[in-house]
Amino acid sequence: MDPGVGRSWVPASSSSEDATGVTVGPELCGEPGFPMQLACQVPCWEDCAMSEWGQWMPCSHTCLGGEGSRVGDSATQGRQVRVRAILALPGDGGRQCPDRLGLQEWRPCNQYGCTVHYWHALPWGPCVHEVTQGSPNASQVVADGEAACATGVQMRVLTCVHVGGGQLPTDRCPLSQAPMSRRACLVPCRRDCTLSPFSDWTPCPDPCRQTDGVPTPRQWRFRVVIQRASGGGRPCPKSLSDMRPCPTRPCPQYRWRTYRWGRCHLLASSSARAAGANPGESPCGQGLQTRGVSCHVEGEGHVDPRECLTRAAPMPMLAQPCRVPCASDCALSTWSPWTHCPSHLGCGATQTRRRSLTGRSKRREECKVAHTFPLLESQLCPCNTHTSRPTGPWSDCIVTLGEGRPGDGPAVAGEPECGKGMRLQAVSCYDHEEHLTRPEMCNSPGWREEACEVACPVDCALGEWISWSPCSKSCGAGMSMRSRKIQGAPSHGGRPCPPPHHALQMYEAVPCYSDCALYTWVSDPWEVCSVPLSGMCGEGTQTRTVRCEVQGVEGPGTPVEEVWCDPTERPQDARACVLQCPGACVMSEWGPWTRCPQCQWQLTVTHNRTTHCYGF
Incomplete structure (x- = not known):
């Protein structure tokens, strides 16, 4: 049918399905309970041009009326609305x-009575052993695969509350609908924490190889x-390690020991020259002699x-x-020992040695x-x-009081445990022959000191x-929390930081009770798209009213301040829109x-939309 001619009939498609959703023949369903043709207008x-009707919005009432309301009372009946644009x-x-x-369409909804009083159950308490319950079978286990050593009972508190908030006597709620307040449970076995034996001590570094400042x-x-640990057993310790200072011991004294020089061995070039100059003479000339060197440690x-x-x-040469003397060379005796250095002359004295032809x-x-x-x-x-040299x-670090020097005696009572102090290192004195001597010879007390600081405890x-x-x-008993950062x-x-704490925050919780009134966001249908410049068509803005309401059972929602509703769930109150121009x-x-x-594979599902074309 051409546009604008009048009304036409649109046939409706139908199919027959069984209880599992499988399509069956129409003869099994009988006559359809809905019209097969609907009036429409091209x-x-x-x-x-208008869109199709949208989805029905939530019902304005969760149930029909409250105490004292009557069926058919328009003030207590719920309504649903759907809109089109x-x-x-x-x-x-x-x-x-x-x-x-x-642009709006309404219908009644929720035509059933309200439940005004209901039971509220608190969480289950711990499993408590009861002697009269007897022992469980060996095959019974509790959570995480742990064996149960006894049968116990769990309890929880039931309260009768009004849907609008407030606790009531228990006889106001139907006993037939009361949830279970007592149930049997399995008490886990008491198990203490079990630890492995300590490992061997880690090796200590060689103290004689350490450098200053370590x-x-x-x-x-x-x-x-x-x-x-489980079932109330002895808990595990907080620390699973043990520490002790490495034992100290004196460092051994190492020194080189030299042996006598060996025979002089001619160099290849020197021996050839000497032998060629005077045939028949023994080889002579420049050579090289060696000696043995070994390392000794005291004791x-x-x-x-x-x-x-x-x-x-440093290692000796x-x-x-x-030189291997030649027959024509001048023959000399070996050098005599050096003469004794007179001690009374100090460092200015000389010593001599002699030899002869x-x-x-x-x-x-x-x-x-x-x-x-x-x-x-x-x-x-x-x-x-x-x-x-330090040893x-x-x-x-030794924290001291006053001007006392380290080593003056034991620490006195009340000496601080942190702050600035001194640390010591032994100093050994050696003579020019690397022999260990008294510290006084080096004008040293036998130690050296260095400023240090012991960090004070920080809470x-x-x-x-x-x-x-x-x-x-949001309704009934709950918990309220506050936190502060570490x-x-x-x-x-x-x-330490007081428990409980997690990461960089610690928390504190107290019980609380909230009014059982339901606060929810309610939004009106979108207004017609408003185009600010031409007013006819183009890009514009749609707005709607959004408000917070408290929803009760005895009537429609009552607007309240928006602080009562969750700000993160607030619906959008403005959006961009496009109003098409005539002919588009x-x-x-x-x-x-x-x-x-x-039960079919690789099939395609579709969805449709309506197209309105103008000016073609």
Whole structure:
């Protein structure tokens, strides 16, 4: 039928289904209980274009009336509304759009009586053992697979309340509808916390290899939880580790020991030259001689030389140049020992040693040249110097009172346990031959000190309490909570944060009771799309009224302040819209999806929308 001709009949499609939703033949269902044809109207292109009716909104009343109300009383009957929107304004001579009431449709709803009084049950209490209940079977278990050692009973409190709020005597609620207030339960067995034995102590670092500034080493041992406590058994300890300072011991003294120089071995180039110059003579010339070096530790003898490389003086030379005399060379005796250094002259004294010409060299003039073959050498006597070196690790920080020096005696009662103090390290004195001597030779008391500080205990720092939260139950008994942030965690043995706490906040809860009135957001239908500039068509804004109402059983909702409703659930009160111009093609919203056929694969479901085209 062409647009605008008049009314036409639209056939309705139907199908027959059984109780499981499977399509069956129409002969099994008989006559349909609904019309197979509905009157409709095909709009003309210049008519007002409107969308399909929307979904029915929630009923204004949850039930029919309250105490004393009568069926048919319009003040206590619920109503539902559904709306439709204007998609495009009419053109010249077209059918006008309906007014605001024409965009709404109402129907009655919730035509059943209200339940004014009802039972409210508090949470179940703990499972309490009752001797009269007897023991459970061996196969009975409680939650998490734990065995039950006894049969007990759980109780909970029942109260009779009014739907609008307030507690009533129990005889006001029907006993036949009262929930169970007592039930049997299984008491879990008492189990203490079971721990594994401690592990071995962790190894201590070598104190003689530590450098300055390293704190006193400690060693640890650990254990693990084999079974956690249950059923009121002894709980597990908070700490599963143990610590102790590493034992201290004196560091051994390492030193190098040298052996006599070996025979001088000619270098290859020097031996060839000498042998070629005077045939028949023994090889002579420049060579190299070596000696053995070993590492010794006091009281233990030979040790790995690598120990002396890190703990003793530099390693002595293992090789030095030498000369194998030729037959034509001047023959000299070996050097005599150095003369004794007089101690009374101090560091300014000298010591000498001598040698002499031997054999035919005594008669050879070229051997008597002093600058070529010196027969006397002198050198400054070694000064009797002493050096000090730190030995071992630093001590723990010692907090002192007044100006007393460390080592003056034991700490007195009342001495502070934190603050600034001193720590000590042993200092050894060595002479020029690396022999350990008295500390006085190095003008040292035998230790050195360094300023330190023992951190004072810091207690848990808490912020201010925030306001109490709303009651957890919107109706009846619940819990209200408040919290405050943990601004600083405890350290160095300070007072811990009071439980219960979680992450960086601690909480406090108190019981509360909320009025059983239901506060809910109610929104009116959307207004017609308002186009601010032309007023005819284009982009605009739709608005609607949103209010908070308290919903009772004895009448419609009563508007209250918005603070009583949850602000996060507040409906939108404005949205953008488009009002199509006359002659444009407009489409309705998508309709619902069609039903998916039963027990068939790879089928497609569809949904439709209506198209209104103008000016074509």
